[in-house]
Amino acid sequence: MSGTYDLRRFFDATEFSDEFWVSSPLHFVPHLQGRHIDVLRTRYIHIVLGEGKAESIAESWALANALGNRGIPNRLDSWGPEWHHDWITWRKMLPQILGEWTKK
Numbered sequence: 353m354s355g356t357y358d359l360r361r362f363f364d365a366t367e368f369s370d371e372f373w374v375s376s377p378l379h380f381v382p383h384l385q386g387r388h389i390d391v392l393r394t395r396y397i398h399i400v401l402g403e404g405k406a407e408s409i410a411e412s413w414a415l416a417n418a419l420g421n422r423g424i425p426n427r428l429d430s431w432g433p434e435w436h437h438d439w440i441t442w443r444k445m446l447p448q449i450l451g452e453w454t455k456k
Contacts, residue, residue, distance in 0.1 A: 353445050354401045354437045356408070357415040378411070381418045389422060397426040400445055402435025 359376040360368070373379045384392065399416055403409050412428055419426040429449075435441045 353442050353449075354407060355399070355412070355415075357411050378414055378418055381415070381422060381424075384422060389424075392419075392422070392424045395424070397424060398429060398449065399426060400429045400431070400449055402431045402437065402441050403433045404436030404438075404441075406437035407435075 356362075357377040358379070359372065363372075397419055399412050401407055401409065401412050409430055412430075416426050416428040431441070431445065435444075
């Protein structure tokens with residue numbers, strides 16, 4: 353629920369360590385190999401977010417595309433611009449998403 357997937361925006365730097373790159377999902381996912389990618393291909397990732405303050409739907413779409421390009425099943429679910437990166441949003445999202453998952 354909500355997230356940042358390109359961590360470079362938090363740093364005033366142009367060079368990063370290996371530890372950084374494996375912590376930034378948009379940079380890590382395209383290079384996954386072996387058992388890690390095999391296991392993720394058997395999972396489903398549901399990316400849920402709002403488009404209000406402090407949200408970047410472009411970053412979420414980039415993650416969804418990176419996952420899809422690697423054969424990892426996923427879905428992006430935007431709640432729209434009135435939902436901000438905030439506890440109010442997450443408190444509303446979690447019960448609804450869990451309810452959808454348990455109906456199946």
